[in-house]
Amino acid sequence: MTDDSPAFEDDDQEAVERPALATHPPRVRSNGTGNRKLRFYGHGMPYLKDLKVKGHLIVIEGPDASGRSTHTQRIQAKLEADGHAVLGTGLKRSELISEGIITAKSNLGVGKRTLSLFYAADFADQLENKIIPALEAGYVVLADRYIYTLIARNNVRGIERRWSRNLFGFTLVPDLIFYLDVNPEELVHRVFQKNSSLDYYESGMDIGISDDMYKSFLIYQRRMAKEFEKMKTDFGLQFIDGNRPIEQVDADLQGRIDAFLDRAR
Amino acid sequence: MSQKKVKGRALLPRVEARKGTQGADARAGRLIAVEGVDGSGKSTQLHLLEQWLRHQNLKVFKTEWNSSETVKEITSRGKKKGLLTPTTFSLLHATDFADRYERNILPLLEAGYFVLADRYVFTAFARDIVRGCDPSWVRKIYSYAARPDLTFYFRVPVDVAVSRILAGRPKLKYYEAGMDMNLSNDPYESYRIFQGRIVEQYEAMVETEGLVAIDANRGIEEQQFEVREKAKRLFGPETLNMAAPTAMKDNDRR
Numbered sequence: 277m278t279d280d281s282p283a284f285e286d287d288d289q290e291a292v293e294r295p296a297l298a299t300h301p302p303r304v305r306s307n308g309t310g311n312r313k314l315r316f317y318g319h320g321m322p323y324l325k326d327l328k329v330k331g332h333l334i335v336i337e338g339p340d341a342s343g344r345s346t347h348t349q350r351i352q353a354k355l356e357a358d359g360h361a362v363l364g365t366g367l368k369r370s371e372l373i374s375e376g377i378i379t380a381k382s383n384l385g386v387g388k389r390t391l392s393l394f395y396a397a398d399f400a401d402q403l404e405n406k407i408i409p410a411l412e413a414g415y416v417v418l419a420d421r422y423i424y425t426l427i428a429r430n431n432v433r434g435i436e437r438r439w440s441r442n443l444f445g446f447t448l449v450p451d452l453i454f455y456l457d458v459n460p461e462e463l464v465h466r467v468f469q470k471n472s473s474l475d476y477y478e479s480g481m482d483i484g485i486s487d488d489m490y491k492s493f494l495i496y497q498r499r500m501a502k503e504f505e506k507m508k509t510d511f512g513l514q515f516i517d518g519n520r521p522i523e524q525v526d527a528d529l530q531g532r533i534d535a536f537l538d539r540a541r
Numbered sequence: 542m543s544q545k546k547v548k549g550r551a552l553l554p555r556v557e558a559r560k561g562t563q564g565a566d567a568r569a570g571r572l573i574a575v576e577g578v579d580g581s582g583k584s585t586q587l588h589l590l591e592q593w594l595r596h597q598n599l600k601v602f603k604t605e606w607n608s609s610e611t612v613k614e615i616t617s618r619g620k621k622k623g624l625l626t627p628t629t630f631s632l633l634h635a636t637d638f639a640d641r642y643e644r645n646i647l648p649l650l651e652a653g654y655f656v657l658a659d660r661y662v663f664t665a666f667a668r669d670i671v672r673g674c675d676p677s678w679v680r681k682i683y684s685y686a687a688r689p690d691l692t693f694y695f696r697v698p699v700d701v702a703v704s705r706i707l708a709g710r711p712k713l714k715y716y717e718a719g720m721d722m723n724l725s726n727d728p729y730e731s732y733r734i735f736q737g738r739i740v741e742q743y744e745a746m747v748e749t750e751g752l753v754a755i756d757a758n759r760g761i762e763e764q765q766f767e768v769r770e771k772a773k774r775l776f777g778p779e780t781l782n783m784a785a786p787t788a789m790k791d792n793d794r795r
Contacts, residue, residue, distance in 0.1 A: 321628050389639045
């Protein structure tokens with residue numbers, strides 16, 4: 277019998293057999309025609325293995341109120357001004373499944389694995405119907421959150437790490453992944469300024485950390501941040517200090533993106 | 542039952558899967574699944590088994606593939622619009638299964654029920670692999686699920702199964718016929734090829750997953766006799782404690 281014991285958690289045989297999970301953004305140079313093969317994290321979608329893409333995938337991760345959408349919008353505007361075709365995407369936005377997730381979440385009887393698979397299905401739908409076609413057409417795809425949030429959520433909820441990593445093995449390795457790192461203490465104020473209340477799931481109320489929503493939020497966000505820290509090297513996440521003023525964070529992100537696109541040209 | 546290890550994470554042995562959550566009684570409950578292509582007669586056999594178990598005053602719960610309310614709606618919408626790819630098709634069925642597993646299958650097993658599954662993870666293994674998903678990926682997605690105590694595979698020649706289905710149904714649905722795989726432009730031909738490939742997967746799993754093959758080319762009663770004989774072996778001493786008390790009361794009242 278195979279195991280789920282923590283001692284073996286990172287001793288995944290699969291990781292030995294296939295290219296390791298990205299330790300840095302892939303540096304696939306254009307091969308004359310500017311077409312590259314799709315690079316998947318795991319087993320991928322075997323039926324798409326011969327597909328070629330021209331575009332780039334850039335991911336902005338970070339908790340709610342970390343400034344993700346503000347920065348995503350600014351980046352998109354700048355890229356478009358520079359003449360790039362840009363497609364914005366995010367979680368829970370598939371035509372097929374997003375409504376189902378909203379219904380499922382409002383129904384507290386839904387299990388953690390079910391919800392995780394729901395999100396995975398939503399993501400797969402967007403990947404195949406939006407992201408990959410856009411990459412084929414040479415777009416810069418700007419993803420407001422990607423699988424790392426989903427993996428972190430699973431881990432915090434006690435789902436086996438290797439199960440989640442296998443599940444998301446169908447996803448593409450992005451070219452750049454940024455994580456907006458904001459202190460939970462700072463974050464909570466930003467949330468209050470934005471909504472004047474905390475979100476049930478974003479406060480981890482479903483896992484029963486504390487009856488006190490404020491305390492629960494802080495503990496949950498710290499746990500989530502720790503999960504991102506753990507994924508940093510494996511997935512090549514670039515941590516961006518999100519506690520700084522918007523302008524500074526923006527300049528930091530734009531600088532890194534420009535440098536990447538120059539190199540990739 | 543012999544279980545050979547297959548590539549990818551194997552299903553959890555039932556005892557292991559059940560004690561995972563809150564130290565529940567590992568000996569409680571029994572899980573019986575039926576598998577086979579459409580038209581193999583598996584649902585009829587499961588129904589008869591269910592009636593028999595109920596007649597013994599056992600606590601029984603039956604669960605069917607693709608029947609979770611929230612997920613079913615999305616799957617059928619996706620099917621109607623022809624939006625499904627092998628990966629989303631696979632993930633939606635995995636979501637459906639997880640919902641039924643987390644809500645019903647596992648808690649009922651812990652409570653000591655006979656859980657009867659009309660199709661189980663082996664259906665996903667067969668269909669998703671035929672559709673082109675990676676076999677190891679699919680198997681690992683279901684790795685948290687308990688291995689059934691008994692999985693019957695109703696073995697029937699493809700032509701027999703196909704003609705049983707086509708006799709009662711003049712028109713095949715797009716995904717049902719496997720039209721998404723471009724096997725043939727003719728839905729009936731496509732369906733035949735698709736079912737044939739599913740059978741190949743099942744046949745391989747008889748060895749690798751320990752499916753118990755039942756010759757489904759025989760009469761219904763003959764098959765049911767064999768099914769009951771095999772199911773009987775799952776009755777342990779503790780089965781006596783599994784009798785549903787409410788059922789007894791109902792009988793007394795009559």
